[in-house]
Amino acid sequence: xxxxxxxxxxxxxxxxxxxxxxxxxxxxxxxxxxxxxxxxxxxxxxxxxxxxxxxxxxxxxxxxxxxxxxxxxxxxxxxxxxxxxxxxxxxxxxxxxxxxxxxxxxxxxxxxxxxxxxxxxxxxxxxxxxxxxxxxxxxxxxxxxxxxxx
Amino acid sequence: xxxxxxxxxxxxxxxxxxxxxxxxxxxxxxxxxxxxxxxxxxxxxxxxxxxxxxxxxxxxxxxxxxxxxxxxxxxxxxxxxxxxxxxxxxxxxxxxxxxxxxxxxxxxxxxxxxxxxxxxxxxxxxxxxxxxxxxxxxxxxxxxxxxxxxxxxxxxxxxxxxxxxxxxxxxxxxxxxxxxxxxxxxxxxxxxxxxxxxxxxxxxxxxxxxxxxxxxxxxxxxxxxxxxxxxxxxxxxxxxxxxxxxxxxxxxxxxxxxxxxxxxxxxxxxxxxxxxxxxxxxxxxxxxxxxxxxxxxxxxxxxxxxxxxxxxxxxxxxxxxxxxxxxxxxxxxxxxxxxxxxxxxxxxxxxxxxxxxxxxxxxxxxxxxxxxxxxxxxxxxxxxxxxxxxxxxxxxxxxxxxxxxxxxxxxxxxxxxxxxxxxxxxxxxxxxxxxxxxxxxxxxxxxxxxxxxxxxxxxxxxxxxxxxxxxxxxxxxxxxxxxxxxxxxxxxxxxxxxxxxxxxxxxxxxxxxxxxxxxxxxxxxxxxxxxxxxxxxxxxxxxxxxxxxxxxxxxxxxxxxxxxxxxxxxxxxxxxxxxxxxxxxxxxxxxxxxxxxxxxxxxxxxxxxxxxxxxxxxxxxxxxxxxxxxxxxxxxxxxxxxxxxxxxxxxxxxxxxxxxxxxxxxxxxxxxxxxxxxxxxxxxxxxxxxxxxxxxxxxxxxxx
Ligand code: SF4
Ligand code: SF4
Ligand code: SF4
Ligand code: SF4
Numbered sequence: 001x002x003x004x005x006x007x008x009x010x011x012x013x014x015x016x017x018x019x020x021x022x023x024x025x026x027x028x029x030x031x032x033x034x035x036x037x038x039x040x041x042x043x044x045x046x047x048x049x050x051x052x053x054x055x056x057x058x059x060x061x062x063x064x065x066x067x068x069x070x071x072x073x074x075x076x077x078x079x080x081x082x083x084x085x086x087x088x089x090x091x092x093x094x095x096x097x098x099x100x101x102x103x104x105x106x107x108x109x110x111x112x113x114x115x116x117x118x119x120x121x122x123x124x125x126x127x128x129x130x131x132x133x134x135x136x137x138x139x140x141x142x143x144x145x146x147x148x149x150x
Numbered sequence: 151x152x153x154x155x156x157x158x159x160x161x162x163x164x165x166x167x168x169x170x171x172x173x174x175x176x177x178x179x180x181x182x183x184x185x186x187x188x189x190x191x192x193x194x195x196x197x198x199x200x201x202x203x204x205x206x207x208x209x210x211x212x213x214x215x216x217x218x219x220x221x222x223x224x225x226x227x228x229x230x231x232x233x234x235x236x237x238x239x240x241x242x243x244x245x246x247x248x249x250x251x252x253x254x255x256x257x258x259x260x261x262x263x264x265x266x267x268x269x270x271x272x273x274x275x276x277x278x279x280x281x282x283x284x285x286x287x288x289x290x291x292x293x294x295x296x297x298x299x300x301x302x303x304x305x306x307x308x309x310x311x312x313x314x315x316x317x318x319x320x321x322x323x324x325x326x327x328x329x330x331x332x333x334x335x336x337x338x339x340x341x342x343x344x345x346x347x348x349x350x351x352x353x354x355x356x357x358x359x360x361x362x363x364x365x366x367x368x369x370x371x372x373x374x375x376x377x378x379x380x381x382x383x384x385x386x387x388x389x390x391x392x393x394x395x396x397x398x399x400x401x402x403x404x405x406x407x408x409x410x411x412x413x414x415x416x417x418x419x420x421x422x423x424x425x426x427x428x429x430x431x432x433x434x435x436x437x438x439x440x441x442x443x444x445x446x447x448x449x450x451x452x453x454x455x456x457x458x459x460x461x462x463x464x465x466x467x468x469x470x471x472x473x474x475x476x477x478x479x480x481x482x483x484x485x486x487x488x489x490x491x492x493x494x495x496x497x498x499x500x501x502x503x504x505x506x507x508x509x510x511x512x513x514x515x516x517x518x519x520x521x522x523x524x525x526x527x528x529x530x531x532x533x534x535x536x537x538x539x540x541x542x543x544x545x546x547x548x549x550x551x552x553x554x555x556x557x558x559x560x561x562x563x564x565x566x567x568x569x570x571x572x573x574x575x576x577x578x579x580x581x582x583x584x585x586x587x588x589x590x591x592x593x594x595x596x597x598x599x600x601x602x603x604x605x606x607x608x609x610x611x612x613x614x615x616x617x618x619x620x621x622x623x624x625x626x627x628x629x630x631x632x633x634x635x636x637x638x639x640x641x642x643x644x645x646x647x648x649x650x651x652x653x654x655x656x657x658x659x660x661x662x663x664x665x666x667x668x669x670x671x672x673x674x675x676x677x678x679x680x681x682x683x684x685x686x687x688x689x690x691x692x693x694x695x696x697x698x699x700x701x702x703x704x705x706x707x708x709x710x711x712x713x714x715x716x717x718x719x720x721x722x723x724x725x726x727x728x729x730x731x732x733x734x735x736x737x738x739x740x741x742x743x744x745x746x747x748x749x750x751x752x753x754x755x756x757x758x759x760x761x762x763x764x765x766x767x768x769x770x771x772x773x774x775x776x777x778x779x780x781x782x783x784x785x786x787x788x789x790x791x792x793x794x795x796x797x798x799x800x801x802x803x804x805x806x807x808x809x810x811x812x813x814x815x816x817x818x819x820x821x822x823x824x825x826x827x828x829x830x831x832x833x834x835x836x837x838x839x840x841x842x843x844x845x846x847x848x849x850x851x852x853x854x
Binding site: 011012014015016017018020021022024025026028030031034043048049050051052135136137138139140 | 178179180181182188189190191192193194195196197199200320321323325328329332335336348350352353354355356357358420725726736737738740741783785
């Protein structure tokens, strides 16, 4: 059962792409992989004011992930709390996970030659901190939500 | 070893407060100061870490070997570079006098140090980048309120309505202000936005006016008319503090909303509906008087009109209005010491203070040096030191500027990166990045004033130095070292703090020293002495402008229409770059590697341009042109094209930025002379360019 999710308050989001860089800087990623993405619909004029909706996508941390079973070394794993993450010690960078994921979420890190993906910043979460993208969102539009156990 | 320091961001000139973590001299985390911003930071702020390891920045002092701009550099030691500069400066001083040296900086809270250096050297010619930024707004505020641009802070959070004329705050970010605005909107506040194109700020607005380029002033006049007509102004405030209201009433007569609507290309009823909202929201309506308003020929008067709107609201020194910033004195605390040296009593080479008496003498006007240098009038300029300032990127027409710089025997750039100007210089002194350097303490005035300081998070990874050391070293060699009474930054900090009774450890808790617990507000019934105009009142009719032979209320003149095939060139910022400063940052260039040119759908159709096509943008009456991708959209006025400033850089060592996108300032040929005689700033949006579909668009696949 997934315990966490990231929610975007699209009214507050200003599409500044800060979250994308906060994420990369936190993980020390080189140019190439971007683990979350801010997107918006084409502008539409609503009562004279052009408007759009923003969306934030990192990894869906699927209940039944495609990326986990396909991984030949067992590097791609799902934790008890639902977080799907890459164990870098066992990852061989074959990128089978990327091919299996319907949204090609796992990315290749050219520096380590391994897969990297959103892991809800589990190292931070385990210390009681919020994920990087949420902590530093320019307008506090992102929220890290802990779902109640059913 | 793990370390955490509070500091000040240096990715743009907003200088947000930050907290930085590092381990083994590597930055591992940067966030907005939790006590002030609750962690919030922008993309640039996070990308700061990438700056440190970036090898495409100068890594030790460089002295030019080939021709200027040829890019052949000799790597030298700091001692060699300091000696080289000092020797040249001494020779120049002997032959031409100390006034023949100009020092320009970007401005900001540490400019006292740079000013001290050049004044102590004997030259009055200190200048900064503001003639391409806030000078019109600054002078507008001075002429009306007697205080400059920083003479008010805006209490947006508690306002009911914020009105922004082209102040695209959700792209030109100031995080504290952005958070305030979001909070205001969350509480049901309104945001009215005026621009020639749709922007991120417009998207968040509750009302949007897409106006014809150059008609901001007309819209502001129409608003004033309606507000006066409907008697929505604060008559008591005006009676008590304002002169010239009758003259304003006479002047505004013809500028009806119907007239303004026609001039701006918008609907009359949206102006009257807007004023209807103002009626409900006043007095807590803030008309932002502009930030970078070096734009149109009447931007100075547009800014004055926006100030007048605030005065009509009577929103000065109240919650949800314009608040007079408070300093240490208001908190019963002694101020800090700062480096200072009086300006030598010599005529400035830009003419400010003697030829142009109505301008603030502080930084003068950088663009006015250029032609004077070429003409060697009033005297020759032989050296230009640019302290983190890039005139070739900021001011129009770098080609023309080079003619002036060619008259110099010494050009020095002190900067963290290669600036366009630096690349043309004789010496580059590489400053340490903001994460690797300390800076002097500064006072941040406001309703709750505080002391702030930047502290280095890591030691410099290359052979770079902080500016406090660079100026000290140069000063010693020029026998003006006594103006820099310190050897280490700790000594400087202690000297600064001594009168206050605080010590450096008082910064440890939160990264700043709060001078008061409570917001300090003056008595609104007793604001006498706050407006430093000749009459001590808010002057709608300005004595200073009168004396300079300039009107206080300028009759409106319609902006020029571009001729066929031509467009007005309009520039701006995106949220991921701070002008030319960040274009080569690895993480930011990944997000936005080049700029595009926005062009209106209908105009593009006439020229056969489709979205994504390559187009040529050609300067008027010159051979300079640039090729770039078109962004075809209905959300820009058909008379204008728009691009993000800072691109089109020509420094081969910056591989990511090299020839990426195009540069607006290079397209502004001859535009150094197009400046505002009343406001002082350059009219950066008065250039016209031709646009055509580029022949470089592929027609066939030709591969083998
Ligand atoms: S940092 Fe926040 S405001 Fe900026 S794009 Fe990301 S979610 Fe939106
Ligand atoms: S990587 Fe793809 S498949 Fe795997 S959990 Fe994320 S969204 Fe699901
Ligand atoms: S939760 Fe962490 S890893 Fe996932 S997108 Fe946000 S910052 Fe990146
Ligand atoms: S707006 Fe961004 S880049 Fe500018 S000072 Fe603030 S955090 Fe730094």
